[in-house]
Amino acid sequence: MVLVKAGGQRTLVLAEPSRDPAVLLADLSAAEPSVRRAAARDLAPHPEAAMALCDRLEVEASPSVRAVLLTSLIHLQSPTVAMRLASLLRSDDVPLRNAAIEALQEMPDAVAPHLRDLLADEDSDVRIFAVNILGALRHGQAPQWLTDVVRSDPHINVCAAAVDGLAEIGGPETLIDLEALRRRYEGNPFMEFAIDAAMRRIRGH
Amino acid sequence: MAALFATRQKDPSPAMTDEEYAKFCEFFYRKTGIQFQAGKKYFVDRRVADRIEKTCSESFRDYFTMVRFQVTGEELQFLVNAMTVNETYFFREDYQFDALIGGILPEVARSKRRNEPIRIWSIPCSSGEEPYSIAISILERWSQADSWNIEISASDIDSKILHEARTGLFGERSVSRVSAQLRSKYFLPRPDGSFQICDELRESIDFSLVNVVNPLHTHRFRDIDVIFCRNLLIYFDDVGRRETVEMFFDALSPGGFVCLGHSESMSRMSSIFLPRKFGETIVYQKPLSAE
Amino acid sequence: MARSRESEMNGAPPHILVVDDGITMRMFYRSVLEAAGFMVEEATNGMEGYEKVLAQPFDLMIVDINMPKMDGYSMIRTIRNDPAVRMIPAVVVSTEAAAKDSARALEAGANFYLVKPVAPEDLTEVVRMIVGVAA
Numbered sequence A: 001m002v003l004v005k006a007g008g009q010r011t012l013v014l015a016e017p018s019r020d021p022a023v024l025l026a027d028l029s030a031a032e033p034s035v036r037r038a039a040a041r042d043l044a045p046h047p048e049a050a051m052a053l054c055d056r057l058e059v060e061a062s063p064s065v066r067a068v069l070l071t072s073l074i075h076l077q078s079p080t081v082a083m084r085l086a087s088l089l090r091s092d093d094v095p096l097r098n099a100a101i102e103a104l105q106e107m108p109d110a111v112a113p114h115l116r117d118l119l120a121d122e123d124s125d126v127r128i129f130a131v132n133i134l135g136a137l138r139h140g141q142a143p144q145w146l147t148d149v150v151r152s153d154p155h156i157n158v159c160a161a162a163v164d165g166l167a168e169i170g171g172p173e174t175l176i177d178l179e180a181l182r183r184r185y186e187g188n189p190f191m192e193f194a195i196d197a198a199m200r201r202i203r204g205h
Numbered sequence B: 001m002a003a004l005f006a007t008r009q010k011d012p013s014p015a016m017t018d019e020e021y022a023k024f025c026e027f028f029y030r031k032t033g034i035q036f037q038a039g040k041k042y043f044v045d046r047r048v049a050d051r052i053e054k055t056c057s058e059s060f061r062d063y064f065t066m067v068r069f070q071v072t073g074e075e076l077q078f079l080v081n082a083m084t085v086n087e088t089y090f091f092r093e094d095y096q097f098d099a100l101i102g103g104i105l106p107e108v109a110r111s112k113r114r115n116e117p118i119r120i121w122s123i124p125c126s127s128g129e130e131p132y133s134i135a136i137s138i139l140e141r142w143s144q145a146d147s148w149n150i151e152i153s154a155s156d157i158d159s160k161i162l163h164e165a166r167t168g169l170f171g172e173r174s175v176s177r178v179s180a181q182l183r184s185k186y187f188l189p190r191p192d193g194s195f196q197i198c199d200e201l202r203e204s205i206d207f208s209l210v211n212v213v214n215p216l217h218t219h220r221f222r223d224i225d226v227i228f229c230r231n232l233l234i235y236f237d238d239v240g241r242r243e244t245v246e247m248f249f250d251a252l253s254p255g256g257f258v259c260l261g262h263s264e265s266m267s268r269m270s271s272i273f274l275p276r277k278f279g280e281t282i283v284y285q286k287p288l289s290a291e
Numbered sequence C: 001m002a003r004s005r006e007s008e009m010n011g012a013p014p015h016i017l018v019v020d021d022g023i024t025m026r027m028f029y030r031s032v033l034e035a036a037g038f039m040v041e042e043a044t045n046g047m048e049g050y051e052k053v054l055a056q057p058f059d060l061m062i063v064d065i066n067m068p069k070m071d072g073y074s075m076i077r078t079i080r081n082d083p084a085v086r087m088i089p090a091v092v093v094s095t096e097a098a099a100k101d102s103a104r105a106l107e108a109g110a111n112f113y114l115v116k117p118v119a120p121e122d123l124t125e126v127v128r129m130i131v132g133v134a135a
């Protein structure tokens, strides 16, 4: 028989003494990615480590360590953490900024206070990212904020992103603004198509 | 008590208010990763009502306090056992066993030293059909099986179902996809129509109680080559899925594989694994140069 | 550029994979490309896109840059590194018009670069040119 029973170490679950946060913080810059991952994961219950996790995220090159850092930051979410993550939206590192967007989508209350600023950013790409965050945010205000974007943002791609968000989470009360937007972009085939599609979805057919 | 029970049966008044239900779900989610959708209130309520009654608790509040603070965690275990969905059967989603035999194991074997075992982890294993199916597939169909030591570990959060897995007694429905030839080779039919799995298989699989979201339970799983995690993550939310697959990353050897259920796609959970195609199925690999 | 063996051999219309996290964007691509006679498959991020590419042959992929799980550049780079599927031509579509980004797209292995919002006729022109079908 080739099957051998695993085991040896049976499931005696001894509560591991929780590791010293100071050691964990030092481990965040260890040479071995597996050590960094373990440190990032074990710091999740330590709010005082949040800024150190943000610092590490900015320089971390390993995708798997990045992923764990962000998961821990989702647990430690706060307006300050959200602000640090929001600053990554300007990063040139494409995977990093998209991972930051995803993490921010998981922290509605923490990111909400920053959305007004992000939606007013002079860089239209940052505004698009803010709209993308809104579209996936489980936050009661999200449809209203998206409607505000549709009413007032001058950039076509920002408006297009908002239309997309409204197609997913908008209610009938947003139809008036979508109709107005459609008049604004009369003759632009993409916008006409996107707005019609969004309105059809909102009307439920 | 009996009279009370009877009236409850006829007209079940909810054990929990909406607010209590929300609190309960939050607690249960933190303990198990399992998220109940809004429409699940009736399902949850009936089971909680049953536990309230079995523990002779005065009210939901009393019961909830006990569950949260009991040192042994015994009642939490009963509650978990009552809430889990254990549906499973032999050779479920068997295209993944084809991938295991035809692609994954040969690839694992190519980069492994002969004296090291090949390690497979079935989590969650429910009543055992999945790990037993893996064992039978390997014994029957992998030509190199004789040259390797193969360790199969199997875990679940539900202590009652694990007991059934260890016992290895299966009903007709569960073995319906097992051929007559394999039935006669690996099972003993019993007079009541059930099937007893042979002792050799029963004893070769290491069953353990593991809550996948509890690091204290999972940290001993290391250097695994293949993880089967099927039909569990559908019950989790995004963050729970992320955490679970990140834990798998640490449990796996470089180049190790994760097989998910057919409705569970890694592309909605995490990007740290790379999709790989074997035959008709896609599985996920921890990069060989892992970092 | 030559069409891939698949569609050419069995005479089926060319297969296009569109990868974008925006739902109206995907619907737009589908409507324009189907009207032009192409078959369209959708993916909502780069990783799902790569999975689709592994699962069935495509003549072309149209890829957004900023997406969750796997961005467009990473997706194209991953595909270029996979001998089984590396040849599929890629068009990158993004909001970033900056020159550095088109340079980056080419470096990742994209063949063409379009800027959003895309005009339907530009889209069909580029697709026809790449898969080699006359209008």
Ligand SMILES: C[S@@+](CC[C@H](N)C(=O)[O-])C[C@H]1O[C@@H](n2cnc3c(N)ncnc32)[C@H](O)[C@@H]1O
Residues within 6 Å of the ligand: B032, B033, B034, B084, B085, B086, B087, B088, B089, B092, B123, B124, B125, B126, B127, B130, B155, B156, B157, B158, B161, B210, B211, B212, B213, B229, B230, B231, B232, B261
């Ligand atoms: C539907 S069964 C899947 C069994 C088998 N993998 C299959 O696909 O047929 C789901 C199992 O997940 C287990 N489970 C739920 N939450 C868990 C957790 N946090 N840790 C480990 N197992 C869990 C349940 O007890 C149940 O047995």
